[in-house]
Amino acid sequence: MTVIPPAATDRAPAKNPPGGPRSVVLRALLRNKLAVLALAVLALLLVAALFAPLIAPYDPNTQDLLIRLRPPAWQDGGTGAHLLGTDQLGRDMLSRVIHGARVSLLVGAGAALLAGVIGTAVGLAAGYFGGWADRTLMRLADVQLAFPSLLLALAVVGFLGSGLWLVVLVLGFTGWVSYARVVRSEVMSLRTRDFITEARAIGVTDVTIMRRHLLPNVMAPLATIGTLHVAAAIVAEASLSYLGLGVPKETVTWGAMLADGQLYLGTSWWVAVFPGIALMLTSLAINITGDALRDVADPKAYRR
Numbered sequence: 001m002t003v004i005p006p007a008a009t010d011r012a013p014a015k016n017p018p019g020g021p022r023s024v025v026l027r028a029l030l031r032n033k034l035a036v037l038a039l040a041v042l043a044l045l046l047v048a049a050l051f052a053p054l055i056a057p058y059d060p061n062t063q064d065l066l067i068r069l070r071p072p073a074w075q076d077g078g079t080g081a082h083l084l085g086t087d088q089l090g091r092d093m094l095s096r097v098i099h100g101a102r103v104s105l106l107v108g109a110g111a112a113l114l115a116g117v118i119g120t121a122v123g124l125a126a127g128y129f130g131g132w133a134d135r136t137l138m139r140l141a142d143v144q145l146a147f148p149s150l151l152l153a154l155a156v157v158g159f160l161g162s163g164l165w166l167v168v169l170v171l172g173f174t175g176w177v178s179y180a181r182v183v184r185s186e187v188m189s190l191r192t193r194d195f196i197t198e199a200r201a202i203g204v205t206d207v208t209i210m211r212r213h214l215l216p217n218v219m220a221p222l223a224t225i226g227t228l229h230v231a232a233a234i235v236a237e238a239s240l241s242y243l244g245l246g247v248p249k250e251t252v253t254w255g256a257m258l259a260d261g262q263l264y265l266g267t268s269w270w271v272a273v274f275p276g277i278a279l280m281l282t283s284l285a286i287n288i289t290g291d292a293l294r295d296v297a298d299p300k301a302y303r304r
Contacts, residue, residue: 035292038285045282049102056095057081060252064090069268085270087260093270097278099252104234104282107168111233112226114172119179120222124210126180127187134184141177149174150236157245164247167240171233178225186218220293227290231283238279254279 030036048055070086071078072093078085084093126137153170160166190196191214199209240246241255249256254275261272 032292032295034288038288038292041281041285042289045101045105045285048098049105052099052102056092056098058092058095060091060096060099061250062091066090069264069271071268072270084274085268087257087271088264088268093274096252096257097254097274100254100257100275100278101282103164103247103251103253104237104279107164107171107237108230108234108286110165110168111171111175111236112229114168115175115229116179116222116226118173119176120183120215120218122176123180123183123218124187124214127184128191128206128210128214130188137180138184141180144174144177147174150239153236153240154243154245157240162246162248164251167237167246171236175229175233178229179222182221182225183218186221187214190214190217224290224294227286227293231286231290234279234286235283 064086067082067086068088068090070082070090072085073080073083075085082092082094084097086092087096122137122141126134149171152174153167156170157166187210196209196213199213237246238253238255238258241253242259244256244259246255247253257275258272258279261268261270261275264271
């Protein structure tokens with residue numbers, strides 16, 4: 001019997017890259033050295049926030065007027081017992097900066113999560129159903145945009161009083177519009193695709209289509225917007241605390257520390273500079289991470 005050799009054009013099926021698409025995305029992210037540095041900064045901040053009582057050398061609210069306005073350890077008059085010096089009430093600056101990270105990250109993550117949930121639900125409904133639902137929800141978004149977010153937050157917090165969770169709720173409810181607009185535009189481009197039409201044809205419910213077919217396709221832009229919104233919420237919380245309308249005074253926040261230190265910039269600069277540096281580095285690291293996620297979400301960014 002004669003065996004017929006395979007055709008010359010027959011080839012083995014192409015193999016996927018080792019590790020799959022996730023490893024490709026991860027390698028693309030790791031190629032961005034600035035993003036790796038930003039992630040390292042965020043990891044340190046997260047560790048400091050989670051284990052602040054164990055890491056901080058002192059209680060952040062313990063006062064000792066005998067050592068008030070002690071300079072950092074590397075300046076004349078400083079001591080190794082207080083590496084970043086003390087404030088006007090003799091409280092350890094390093095301990096206060098570490099504990100301040102807890103409030104900032106909690107408010108930023110909580111506000112971004114709440115705004116993301118609301119905005120995603122609104123964007124899915126507006127983009128998928130269209131018609132009167134789209135017009136009504138988008139007009140509601142326009143009304144929301146007519147009020148500056150920080151000014152609206154100031155009004156609500158000033159009327160209802162201060163509180164950590166109140167700040168999270170206010171910043172979350174005032175930041176959903178950007179999520180809704182992006183999700184709406186993505187869904188409007190997806191709802192006419194063949195896989196959506198076929199799902200409707202076999203009787204799949206609208207809720208299932210949005211949950212199983214549309215939502216996974218909008219997660220990449222949502223991750224980018226969410227990351228950037230965390231930084232914006234942290235800055236907004238610091239602004240509210242700076243004005244005395246954020247969390248209660250006994251809670252350590254970077255914004256309140258900036259407000260306390262503004263009177264001592266000429267004589268004891270460290271009281272305001274160190275919380276300001278912490279706030280700046282946190283926002284910068286989050287924004288750099290968000291930019292890197294946006295680049296990785298675009299296939300052209302790592303198709304090399």
